[in-house]
């Protein structure tokens with residue numbers, strides 16, 4: 081909180097003084113491939129169903145705090161019961177609840193950076209100790225043995241599959257090993273799971289009582305603006321999280337939009353197959369420029385570009401293309417993360433990068 085007044089520095093809890101507001105460093109650009117959103121036009125059926133649902137929602141009443149209709153639809157989709165589902169104001173809210181309920185002073189989180197930094201952020205907000213098992217700096221893959229070993233001493237383990245920003249997915253067998261070894265709770269964050277061919281960890285809900293799986297409508301469903309995530313897990317874990325959530329964090333509009341989207345999920349999932357193919361085309365284009373591009377199971381690519389910081393700035397100023405700069409982040413020197421866009425957007429990125437790194441394309 082760098083800009084805090086002296087009065088506030090005295091008043092705010094001392095452990096929180098170094099926190100800063102989340103800032104995605106957004107710069108208005110014609111092409112925005114910086115936040116792993118789905119930039120494709122929304123499938124017509126899904127889009128019409130969502131708009132129709134929103135048009136008839138009464139706004140004068142509070143939402144169902146338990147969101148039971150939506151939980152039932154999600155449960156039926158994934159072959160679980162309502163008691164195994166919790167919905168939140170984006171996946172982010174559900175992550176926060178996990179740390180609120182299961183983290184805290186004296187508790188240990190294990191994660192595998194470079195990964196989604198929000199885990200560490202929320203962990204430290206509630207005073208959780210963070211133990212980091214770093215990925216291999218070249219392959220960017222996690223060290224499973226080290227992870228399993230650290231997991232034995234953890235209260236909470238966060239694995240991201242596919243991982244943001246490296247793009248790799250973890251095999252279900254590896255997650256199973258982790259669940260067997262870990263006495264605490266294991267979060268499998270599948271925010272990008274629909275884009276992966278590695279398969280979901282959901283079947284492990286039937287065999288293990290220490291796994292929770294996070295999904296979101298922000299990515300494959302193209303509904304990042306709606307803010308709707310959901311967590312699947314054992315009923316007692318869902319109960320514990322429900323007890324600490326805000327009663328009305330998911331409003332009537334997100335509940336109605338999400339219900340319509342879940343009912344039209346086939347439209348969204350059909351588009352995901354096309355985005356996956358486009359991902360491989362973009363990857364081939366970037367490899368053709370001589371750049372390092374890690375394989376990805378998600379809707380984005382991690383790319384190593386010499387002089388990435390400057391290249392990112394020039395992409396924005398000279399080509400009006402926004403990508404995410406990770407070049408200053410630990411373990412990600414000269415790395416940019418590029419969301420898979422539409423074919424036209426991706427062609428523009430390839431052309432712009434070709435011009436900036438001095439290659440023909």
Ligand code: PMP
Nearest residue numbers: 170171172196244271296298309
């Ligand atoms: N997990 C991962 C790995 C993510 O990248 C994100 C979004 N950037 C989220 C969870 C949270 O997504 P949302 O809050 O939009 O549902």
